Amino acid sequence: MRSEATLLMIDRDAVNALLDPADVTAAVREAFLLHGRREGRVFPVVREKLATGGIFGIKSGDVPSKGLLGFKAAGFWPDNRQRGGEPHQATILLFDPATGRPLCVIDGNAITTVRTGAAGGLGLRTLARPDSSRVTVFGAGVQAASQLRFALRTLRRLETVHYVSVNRDTDAAFESLFRAQCDIRCAHDANAAVAESDVIITATPGGGPLFDASAIRPGTHLNCVGADTAGKRELPAGVLERARVIADDREQALQLGELQWSRDTPVIELGQLLLGNSPFERGDGDITVFDMTGLALQDLTVARLVYARAQALHLGTRVAWPW
Structure with missing residues (x-):
């Protein structure tokens, strides 16, 4: 009735x-x-x-x-x-x-927290090198924690975690969440941490570039979460041009994500990869970026x-x- x-x-x-x-x-x-x-x-x-x-x-x-x-x-x-x-x-x-x-x-x-972490995990499973053992996480908040939880579930060889907090100081509460699962420590030099990592996760408010483009070495995968609004970014200029870029949604990423800063960059949607519609084979030296803006x-x-x-x-x- x-x-x-x-x-x-x-x-x-x-x-x-x-x-x-x-x-x-x-x-x-x-x-x-x-x-x-x-x-x-x-x-x-x-x-x-x-x-x-x-x-x-x-x-x-x-x-x-x-x-x-x-x-x-x-x-x-x-x-x-x-x-x-x-x-x-x-x-x-x-x-x-x-x-x-x-x-x-x-x-x-x-x-929102868990589905974004799960999307990040799917990006890692599809795009990161399976032998990835070192990750740098930018951010120490709720979403950074969610991304790292799913990363540890997905990348079984992951054992070393560097994190870069907003003030570059140690965050004891963040470390306590993961100390039993990995070797986790605060990175005071962002570029040095990036240069030593197989995977980079950026989960900040997106206020500007977080490291120098030259710090990224061949073979690195990046999950980028924080750029979700026009004007936001976490990656420095020059990264997308060197990378193979995957997005959750191309048009949305062009409006809100990292792709708004490099609009001519070729991009594949993750759904197409999961369906097998877009051939994708990762070379050992490829830099890959998952531009995550979040799907309804x-x-x-x-x-x-x-x-x-x-x-x-x-x-x-x-x-x-x-x-």
Whole structure:
């Protein structure tokens, strides 16, 4: 009955309890395959700076064959740190595509963190050298930690981790998360750390180049996360021109990602690689870059997973939503 319709609200704690890294990876891989086959649509991204100093964005899309329709409203409010809160804020809504009725409202912060880490892991599995043993991570925040967790799950020979914090100082809390899994230490010289690494992960707010282009040696793979808005970048000039570049979505990366700074660079989408539609063989000396701007379809496939599990386990809060 329409008068008895309800809306399911799934908060942060429930979402965290429902996210399994392997299952999230499978859902994110599905999103890349759907995008590669163009079975799922990615609608134009909204990304706007606010007078408050925040950035507000909307990523939306649908997958008709899967009955998926929804969006994520998200952004970055740096002043939240002074309030004791998380700067990244995200909320996901799923809809019934037949009626337009909202099905659920889901806290999107945890989903964004884990699905981005899973996408990074898929990039490493597909593009990095399998014998990679040394990584440098730029950033020591929530997303840097997620990227490193999935890197350690994906690259089994990874044993040495250098990280570069915003202030170049040791971050004991960040180190404690990984000390049992690897040899982790703060890198005070970013260029030296890059030169010694097989993999570079950049997960910062994207305020500017993080190291010198000359520091990258042949054979290095880079996962680039922080450039997700026009004007942001983490890579220095000259890197993309030397690299084989892969993006989650070409047009989105040209607008928001590292590719906005080198628009004529040839690019392949990861979904095409996973489908086997684009021949790709990594040479030992190739530099590869995964330009990650985040797909709406990733949010939708992971949100669908959370929604189904919450229903099965009777988690979340239902509120009356008659129509």
